[in-house]
Amino acid sequence: MNQINPxxxxxxxxxxxxxxxxxxxxxxxxxxxxxxxxxxxxxxALDVSALKNVYADKKRIQKxxxxxxxxxxxxxxxxxxxxxxxxxxxSSESMDSIALNYLMGKILNDSYNITTLKIKQLSxxxxxxxxxxxx
Amino acid sequence: MKFSSxxxxxxxxxxxxxxxxxxxxxKIDIVLSPSMYWVxxxxxxxxxxREVKKLLPSIFEESLPKGHYSYYAYKSEDEFIVFxxxxxxxxxxxxxxxxxxxxxxxxxxxxxxxxxxxxxxxIDEINAIYLKDKLLLLxxxxxxxxxxxxxxxxxxxxxxxxxxxxYGHIIDPKSLYKIGVxxxxxxxxxxxxxxxxxxxxxxxxxxxxxxxSKYKLQSSTxxxxxxxxxxxxxxxxxxxxxxxxxxxxxxxxxKNQNIVLVDYKxxxxxxxxxxxxxxxxxxxxxxxxxxxxxxxISFHSDTVKVEIKL
Numbered sequence: 001m002n003q004i005n006p007x008x009x010x011x012x013x014x015x016x017x018x019x020x021x022x023x024x025x026x027x028x029x030x031x032x033x034x035x036x037x038x039x040x041x042x043x044x045a046l047d048v049s050a051l052k053n054v055y056a057d058k059k060r061i062q063k064x065x066x067x068x069x070x071x072x073x074x075x076x077x078x079x080x081x082x083x084x085x086x087x088x089x090x091s092s093e094s095m096d097s098i099a100l101n102y103l104m105g106k107i108l109n110d111s112y113n114i115t116t117l118k119i120k121q122l123s124x125x126x127x128x129x130x131x132x133x134x135x
Numbered sequence: 136m137k138f139s140s141x142x143x144x145x146x147x148x149x150x151x152x153x154x155x156x157x158x159x160x161x162k163i164d165i166v167l168s169p170s171m172y173w174v175x176x177x178x179x180x181x182x183x184x185r186e187v188k189k190l191l192p193s194i195f196e197e198s199l200p201k202g203h204y205s206y207y208a209y210k211s212e213d214e215f216i217v218f219x220x221x222x223x224x225x226x227x228x229x230x231x232x233x234x235x236x237x238x239x240x241x242x243x244x245x246x247x248x249x250x251x252x253x254x255x256x257x258i259d260e261i262n263a264i265y266l267k268d269k270l271l272l273l274x275x276x277x278x279x280x281x282x283x284x285x286x287x288x289x290x291x292x293x294x295x296x297x298x299x300x301x302y303g304h305i306i307d308p309k310s311l312y313k314i315g316v317x318x319x320x321x322x323x324x325x326x327x328x329x330x331x332x333x334x335x336x337x338x339x340x341x342x343x344x345x346x347x348s349k350y351k352l353q354s355s356t357x358x359x360x361x362x363x364x365x366x367x368x369x370x371x372x373x374x375x376x377x378x379x380x381x382x383x384x385x386x387x388x389x390k391n392q393n394i395v396l397v398d399y400k401x402x403x404x405x406x407x408x409x410x411x412x413x414x415x416x417x418x419x420x421x422x423x424x425x426x427x428x429x430x431x432i433s434f435h436s437d438t439v440k441v442e443i444k445l
Binding site: 006009010013014021023027030031038042044048052056104108111112113114116117118119 | 360367
């Protein structure tokens with residue numbers, strides 16, 4: 001006649017309920033924390049991805065620069081282009097103001113990581129040009 | 136008759152001071168003396184014992200002293216033999232005899248075990264039991280001339296055993312059942328809630344992993360934060376470079392004044408303007424100040440060099 005005290009069963013159930021409450025509270029805190037972290041990661045991912053697409057997309061940068069450099073307005077400038085793994089160097093010993101205006105207009109109105117730029121006036125209509133863009 | 140070797144039989148007589156000793160490892164079958172329960176023989180227009188049990192509290196209502204009773208019934212031919220007993224009082228007597236609950240195997244009423252006796256049986260020096268009209272009664276020994284000595288060894292125990300509610304006096308078993316069901320239900324809801332919460336947590340973690348692979352992020356947050364810092368720096372520098380170049384290109388210079396050199400490297404932009412003597416740089420300086428641009432200015436012959444750190 002081993003009977004279990006009903007108060008013990010009730011107590012056990014109360015302990016189970018308290019334990020569940022404690023666990024739920026813990027998991028909910030974890031959810032809040034994880035959600036906060038997720039939102040932070042999501043923002044970080046979007047920001048990094050957007051900036052990378054602008055400044056580190058080698059294919060996009062090379063393609064758009066190629067399009068600019070192949071314009072007939074720059075033919076007289078005799079552009080010297082050095083393509084390297086992480087950067088591109090462009091220079092011209094002498095270019096007229098139309099070519100310079102066109103080139104600078106295109107470069108400055110798009111997003112490139114210009115690391116060096118040197119424009120030196122040679123005469124009233126001519127200037128030398130050096131530029132390095134990295135990605 | 137063969138008895139189980141690990142069982143001991145005891146006739147529980149509350150009027151006896153005898154302490155019952157139980158052999159180690161053995162359990163006991165207890166037969167309750169008639170003084171420990173109330174018994175009635177009744178005829179009712181019902182068929183099953185189950186229906187009778189529902190009526191027992193009202194059947195005994197007027198004949199019992201105030202207390203917390205449990206009931207038992209069985210059918211005997213066309214009649215029902217019904218019992219009322221107080222669990223707590225019986226347990227107190229059992230414990231008073233030195234028996235603990237775990238040592239008890241089964242509990243029987245003397246009524247069910249001695250319902251075929253034909254003689255009077257003395258249960259102690261003062262009291263005896265005898266059958267009258269199918270009911271086992273307790274009477275003083277002095278009423279009888281002859282009587283037999285009580286012996287349980289030859290008794291074939293019936294199937295009518297009871298289980299004492301050790302805690303029935305604390306809380307009504309029905310209420311307890313309801314509370315238990317309620318608490319279990321609540322625990323079940325909480326369990327489900329916990330399951331849902333854990334699933335939600337797993338979903339968030341999975342979404343986090345998805346973000347990492349979708350945007351081709353590096354494995355640690357620190358690395359990604361460093362990447363963001365690097366690209367943000369590039370972004371702000373390039374915005375500034377374009378802003379300052381635009382500033383110089385819009386600069387109102389005199390006819391003989393020209394920008395002769397624009398040089399940008401190591402995040403320093405320097406612009407050299409010709410034909411400006413020291414002290415005549417006022418218009419450039421005031422525009423730089425108006426735009427709140429920090430600058431360094433230097434002169435060489437008739438040229439002025441403005442340096443801005445990006």
